[in-house]
Amino acid sequence: MTVAESIPAIELLEVLQAQGVTDVVAVPDTHQRSLITLLDLDDSIRFIQAATEDEAVAIAAGLIIGGRKPVVQIQHAGLYACVNHLRGIAGDGRFPIVFLIGLLGRDPFRAPSDHAGSMVALAEPLLDTMQVPRFLLDQRSDLGMIGAAFAVAEERQGPAAVLIGHTTA
Amino acid sequence: MTTSTSRISMDNAIEALAKRRDDQVVVSTMTVMRPWRERAETDRDLICVGSMGSASTMGLGVQLARPDVPVWVIDGDGSLAMQLGSLLTIGNAAPRRFMHVVMHNGVYDTSGAQPVLSEGNMSFADLAKGAGYADAVRFDDIESFELAIDDLLDTDGPVLVELITEPSGDSYQGPEPGTSNQLPEDGRPVASALADAWPKVRDSLAGGD
Numbered sequence: 001m002t003v004a005e006s007i008p009a010i011e012l013l014e015v016l017q018a019q020g021v022t023d024v025v026a027v028p029d030t031h032q033r034s035l036i037t038l039l040d041l042d043d044s045i046r047f048i049q050a051a052t053e054d055e056a057v058a059i060a061a062g063l064i065i066g067g068r069k070p071v072v073q074i075q076h077a078g079l080y081a082c083v084n085h086l087r088g089i090a091g092d093g094r095f096p097i098v099f100l101i102g103l104l105g106r107d108p109f110r111a112p113s114d115h116a117g118s119m120v121a122l123a124e125p126l127l128d129t130m131q132v133p134r135f136l137l138d139q140r141s142d143l144g145m146i147g148a149a150f151a152v153a154e155e156r157q158g159p160a161a162v163l164i165g166h167t168t169a
Numbered sequence: 170m171t172t173s174t175s176r177i178s179m180d181n182a183i184e185a186l187a188k189r190r191d192d193q194v195v196v197s198t199m200t201v202m203r204p205w206r207e208r209a210e211t212d213r214d215l216i217c218v219g220s221m222g223s224a225s226t227m228g229l230g231v232q233l234a235r236p237d238v239p240v241w242v243i244d245g246d247g248s249l250a251m252q253l254g255s256l257l258t259i260g261n262a263a264p265r266r267f268m269h270v271v272m273h274n275g276v277y278d279t280s281g282a283q284p285v286l287s288e289g290n291m292s293f294a295d296l297a298k299g300a301g302y303a304d305a306v307r308f309d310d311i312e313s314f315e316l317a318i319d320d321l322l323d324t325d326g327p328v329l330v331e332l333i334t335e336p337s338g339d340s341y342q343g344p345e346p347g348t349s350n351q352l353p354e355d356g357r358p359v360a361s362a363l364a365d366a367w368p369k370v371r372d373s374l375a376g377g378d
Contacts, residue, residue: 023233025230049258051254054252058220059227059230061227065374089223089227089363
């Protein structure tokens, strides 16, 4: 496998802007801290902070109902915390919600599934179990995967996940 | 705190709200869904079931998308208890045209009337005030609620209205084998009920531009 690299937050922001994202709904993620900092300074995309990942999913659903295009930005631990809302709202409710999920603590020299620790290792298998299409963002050349995630979310009318492989720069 | 023995019937509470229904987006959940929809359903109704506690944050999302459209959430006490942190999220976001009604009957109706935790020693209105809601009030008689509701609807939100209500005595006994994930009143799959409803609300909101 290729070694995961740290992707500059500005490049992530530019991709989100190009996708027409209007809101980032987040429970603050250490792994994506630089992107959060940038979003705080940027007026083009609204940053909405939630107390829990469950709430972030429900807020994103409401935003879509109101005509907005949100992403949900969380950490892998938050993915585990919001499994029922991922199923019940995003999945069964057929909301095209894209998740940006930080793999905090991931060894950039290993595939996530090769980790001994469950926090990183179980993220992909869980998404597969939940039938959520997933993309691993390990290189700057992978940034197009975000657009692919939006496309598959729209096509399936359901959630899609982009795993952020390395701490953002 | 819930020390009063006076309580409002759910029917009366719903009636007071239903006769003021206009163009609001209304998110209802759990026991109140059926009587509300029977009384006041429009193409701006959303239900929240199977993801307990998220009616208010779904409503928050709608209001953040469309601050020009009032949003009502008709919540339950057990539901709100499952996502109590949402009070902070809503208090922080400060949606102005947002009324959060909590039917506080003190029990988990559908599972056999087990008490909501700390029943008798807590107040959702007090919790909401502490979490940053613009206003939060509680009522245990319908006359006081009827006198106050129009002013509350004119108050900049978020506003939480805690109604001390009678347990519904709902005879719902849970899904029959093989019917999980279905609405108790008509057997429609929960998933399709939400998935069917929200595009209609979206289209209604888009048509109102």
